[in-house]
Amino acid sequence: MPTQVRNASVLQIEKLGAYYRLRVVAPAIAEAVRPGHFVAFAVGGADGGLLLRRAFSVYAVGGGGSAGGGTVDVIFSVSGAGTRWLAERRPGDRLDVVGPLGRPFPLPVEPARCVLVGGGYGAAPLFLLTAALRKRNCRVDMVLGAATESRLFGALDAKRVSDTAAIATDDGSAGVHGRVTDALDPYLERADVVYACGPMPMLAAVTKRALAEGIPTHVAVEEAMACGLGVCMTCVLPVRGSDGVPHMVRSCVEGPVFPGDRVMFDDVGTIPAGAV
Ligand SMILES: Cc1cc2nc3c(=O)[nH]c(=O)nc-3n(C[C@H](O)[C@H](O)[C@H](O)COP(=O)(O)OP(=O)(O)OC[C@H]3O[C@@H](n4cnc5c(N)ncnc54)[C@H](O)[C@@H]3O)c2cc1C
Ligand code: FES
DSSP: OOEEEEEEEEEEEEEETTEEEEEEEOHHHHHHOOTTOEEEEOOSOTTSOOOSOEEEEEEEEESOOTTSSOEEEEEEOOOSHHHHHHHTOOTTOEEEEEEEESBOOOOOSSOOEEEEEEEGGGGTHHHHHHHHHHHTTOEEEEEEEESSGGGOOSHHHHHHHSSEEEEEETTSSSSEESOHHHHHHHHHTTOSEEEEESOHHHHHHHHHHHHHTTOOEEEEOOOOOSSSSSSSOTTEEEEEOTTSSEEEEETTTTOBEEEGGGBOGGGTTSOOTTOO
C-alpha cells in the first residue's frame, strides 16, 4: 500500500529554468521509492476547490534535510491551477502527498547497454533510473529532447551521470535540430534495452524506432489521472495483452511503466474493438 503523508513539509522549492524543483520531507515514501514511481499531491488547500490529486514522477530521493528525514524531489512546470498553487509553496509549508505509486521500471538482471530517452520534464525520472542501472554495471546513454532549449530538463547533469548524453530540440536552439528520434539512431546500434518517458507521441516514435531494430522498450506514460490508486478508471489505456487481445488497463496501478510494444499508441483515447 502507498504511504500517505498528510503533513509532509516543504524543505525547498527552486526555479530551474522552465521548471520548479520541489523537495518535501517524506521519509516513508523516500525509503520505498524505486525508479519510475510517482507521487500524488493534494493541491489548492482546503478551500481551493481542486479535488483531484496531481501526479509527478519522483526525480530524486535524499537521506537528510534539517527536518531529519528522507526527502522526495519532483520536477514540474506550471500548466494549470494545481501546479501554479504548488509553485507558490514555501519552505515549512505542509503538503498532503501519497506515494510511491505505480510500477517502477524493470531493471536488467545482467549488465546491459541501456538507452534512456526523455522528453521535457519526462527526463526527471530517468536520473534515479540511471543511478540504479549504473549500480548494476549497466552502460547508460541518455538522449534528451524538448521543443526548445528552455524546456530541456537535466541536460547538464545527464552529461555528468551517464556514459554519454545527446540533446535534441525541435527548434535547434540546443543539440541536434529535430526530434529525440533524430538523435537516437546511433545509440540504438549498441543498445540492449531502451527506457523512455515523455509525451505519448514521443513514446510511440521511440518504441517504433527501437522495435525496428529488435530492441525492447519500457515506456512511462503520463495519462491524465484522478485518484492515482486504481479506483476511478480515469487513466485507462489500451494495452495488448499476452493473449493478443486489447485490454483497457489502469496506468496508475498497472503502469505507468509498460513494455512499449504492448501499448496500442494509435488507439490511446479510444476503446479498441474487442477490448477487455
Ligand atoms: C504518472 C504521471 C507522472 C507525471 N509526472 C509529471 C512530472 O514529473 N512533472 C510535471 O510537470 N507533470 C507531470 N505529470 C503531469 C501532471 O500531473 C499534470 O500536468 C497535472 O495535471 C497538472 O495539474 P494542473 O492543475 O497544474 O493542471 P491541469 O488543470 O490539471 O491541466 C493543465 C493542462 O495540462 C494538461 N494535463 C493534465 N494532465 C496531464 C498529463 N498527465 N500529461 C500531460 N498533460 C496533462 C491538461 O490537459 C491541461 O491542458 C505527470 C502525470 C502523470 C500521470
Ligand atoms: S487514476 Fe483512478 S484508476 Fe487510475
